[in-house]
Amino acid sequence: MGVFTGKMTHLMRNFLMNFCKLICLAITLPLQLMEFVGLYGMYKRLFPLLAYNITFSYNDKMHKNKRNLFRDLCKFCNTDGTLRLLEIGCGSGANFKYYPYGCTVICTDPNPHFEKYLQMSMTASNHLTYESFMVASGEDLMAVQDESVDVVVCTLVLCSVNNVPQVLDEARRILRKGGALYFLEHVESEPSSWIYFFQHMFQPMWYYLGDGCMVTRATWRDLEAAGFSEIQLRHIEAPRVTFMIKPHILGYAIK
Secondary structure, three states, X not given: OHHHHHHHHHHHHHHHHHHHHHHHHHHOHHHHHHHHHOOOHHHHHHHHHHHXXXXXXXXXXXXXXXXXXXXXXXXXXXXXXXXXXXXXXXXXXXXXXXXXXXXXXXXXXXXXXXXXXXXXXXXXXXXXXXEEEEEOOOOOOOOOOOOOEEEEEEEOOXXXXXXXXXXXXXXXXXXXXXXXXXXXXXXXOOOOOHHHHHHHHHHHHHHHHOOOOOOOOOHHHHHHOOOOOEEEEEEEEOOOOOHHHOEEEEEEEEO
């Protein structure tokens, strides 16, 4: 009887979640129309300003986690002691202050409107050498040579790319042997949790507010299947952030 009741509760919960998701999907119909006719592109001009301001709050809340994540970047320096790092989806440069002195940084982002705010972060982080800023998606980094960088960084990026496995393939391609991909991403919560319920319920609206952001991705599975020789990955609950993105993974994967 208990098993039957549990299954019924699970079915009712899924029905309610999908019903609410349909309502949210209906609410976003005007946004879907704007995207279809090309008007949603105007939001891409505004989004970098929003992201730049949110960065300060997020970095403050995640400072300890970011500091611990990036503290050992230098162990992936090349044999000559230099560190060449490429950041996929660099945005406004939220990670720059965590990179070691003298590190050479290649910045990539598909949104060219981030460049203004990126320049401000570059000025504030003059301990780094900036090689270039490329407008490119994480799925297509063909301007970067094979095995030419020591470290690739993705933070809050894999949630919004079109094809996570393809981005990871590109990261492996451009990493030298023994180089590492560093990641910090919000992910889908446990299916039994209320966070999971609301993630799936509000995803249609979140997609447009977050410029294509998906809160329902189990990104750790893509990382585990990407063919890296070693993965150091932890699941954490991010402190003091919106409940929808509290579940995070962080760590690095070695080629």
